[in-house]
Amino acid sequence: MRLAADTITHVAILTTSNTKISVVVIISSYADGSAARGVFADETVTVGLTDGRKTRLRNVLIGCSDSYQGSNFDNVDGLLGLANTKHSFAAYAVEKFGRKFSYCLVDHLSNINATSYITFGGGASRNRVKLSGNARRTTLELQALTPFYAVKIRGISVDGKTLEIPMKVWDVTQGGGTILDSGTSLTYLTNPAYQTVMEALTMSVSKYPRVKLDAVPMDYCFNSTGFDATWVPKLILHFEDGARFEPHWNSYVIPVGGGVRCLGFLPARFPGVCVIGNIMQQKYFWEYDLTAKELSFAPSACS
Ligand SMILES: *[C@@H]1O[C@H](CO)[C@@H](O)[C@H](O)[C@H]1NC(C)=O
Ligand SMILES: *[C@@H]1O[C@H](CO)[C@@H](O)[C@H](O)[C@H]1NC(C)=O
Numbered sequence: 432m433r434l435a436a437d438t439i440t441h442v443a444i445l446t447t448s449n450t451k452i453s454v455v456v457i458i459s460s461y462a463d464g465s466a467a468r469g470v471f472a473d474e475t476v477t478v479g480l481t482d483g484r485k486t487r488l489r490n491v492l493i494g495c496s497d498s499y500q501g502s503n504f505d506n507v508d509g510l511l512g513l514a515n516t517k518h519s520f521a522a523y524a525v526e527k528f529g530r531k532f533s534y535c536l537v538d539h540l541s542n543i544n545a546t547s548y549i550t551f552g553g554g555a556s557r558n559r560v561k562l563s564g565n566a567r568r569t570t571l572e573l574q575a576l577t578p579f580y581a582v583k584i585r586g587i588s589v590d591g592k593t594l595e596i597p598m599k600v601w602d603v604t605q606g607g608g609t610i611l612d613s614g615t616s617l618t619y620l621t622n623p624a625y626q627t628v629m630e631a632l633t634m635s636v637s638k639y640p641r642v643k644l645d646a647v648p649m650d651y652c653f654n655s656t657g658f659d660a661t662w663v664p665k666l667i668l669h670f671e672d673g674a675r676f677e678p679h680w681n682s683y684v685i686p687v688g689g690g691v692r693c694l695g696f697l698p699a700r701f702p703g704v705c706v707i708g709n710i711m712q713q714k715y716f717w718e719y720d721l722t723a724k725e726l727s728f729a730p731s732a733c734s
Contacts, residue, residue, distance in 0.1 A: 467499040468497060470497075473490050474492075474493040476491045488524070514578035531718060531722075532551045534613065535547060535548055547733055548733065566728065567727065569672055571726040584669065587668055589665070596623060597623050599701075606703070607621060610706055615706050618706060619705055620697075628696060629694060632666070635662050636653050636684070640654045647687050649694060649695060653692060655686070655692040676707075676715075715729065716730075716731035
């Protein structure tokens with residue numbers, strides 16, 4: 432049967448059945464050293480479609496972990512593989528529903544009733560804000576840093592001033608490059624860029640008392656009592672093809688609780704890859720078009 436609607440909004444797996452093969456022990460490792468261990472099974476998965484109906488996806492690879500290391504998996508119900516590899520859920524879903532997927536992430540501290548969403552396929556999104564005329568578009572590099580989604584950045588500006596960052600930081604052929612990653616929370620910049628961006632941002636918050644917190648990985652945190660958001664400089668990521676990503680200020684001057692905010696960047700070694708994490712991506716709608724190799728994005732309340 433051919434379904435009228437070709438998108439999924441609910442990634443929650445409703446049921447799985449018909450386990451065929453399992454007992455392949457796997458260890459999947461992440462860049463931060465965390466890893467999970469368990470078995471893979473070939474499953475039939477039931478998913479919700481945007482028109483309210485449900486459909487079955489056969490032969491979906493589902494992993495069931497029995498142990499893990501690293502705090503990445505604390506309080507996590509599960510992981511949905513979105514990587515550009517043949518075994519990820521995204522790869523399966525985009526082949527079935529159209530070679531696009533999109534998501535919108537609400538603020539991680541927002542009311543529990545505010546929900547993020549992810550949709551596979553390019554069809555009508557149920558009540559969702561469609562990309563409007565003011566959407567930005569940039570090239571999605573599918574081959575540069577597989578299985579990640581790479582983007583080409585040309586520079587970063589803070590309050591209109593382009594920071595002096597060596598071009599090799601952004602250049603895959605020189606050991607650099609940037610990925611947009613939904614599975615990493617904070618944003619990683621390789622070292623020449625990290626230093627420069629932190630210097631530019633700390634100037635504006637240095638009037639607030641600096642706080643050292645062991646519980647957070649970020650280096651620069653401050654007591655935000657009496658904090659005035661209008662002091663936060665405007666950070667813009669400039670893509671090579673001219674598109675600009677202007678993250679919400681709350682996404683890089685991050686509240687961590689107890690009246691403290693931290694600059695939401697972590698250093699990474701060069702040669703290495705910069706990672707635009709999911710907090711930076713909050714309150715934006717992101718569409719990955721794997722056929723056109725295009726990333727579109729626009730500010731959104733995700734409602
Ligand atoms: C979330 O929504 C439910 C149902 O509408 C409501 O009863 C509840 O108070 C809401 N929770 C918050 C934290 O707003
Ligand atoms: C922040 O500063 C206020 C006012 O000086 C103080 O009452 C509060 O304890 C400080 N909070 C932290 C986390 O240092």
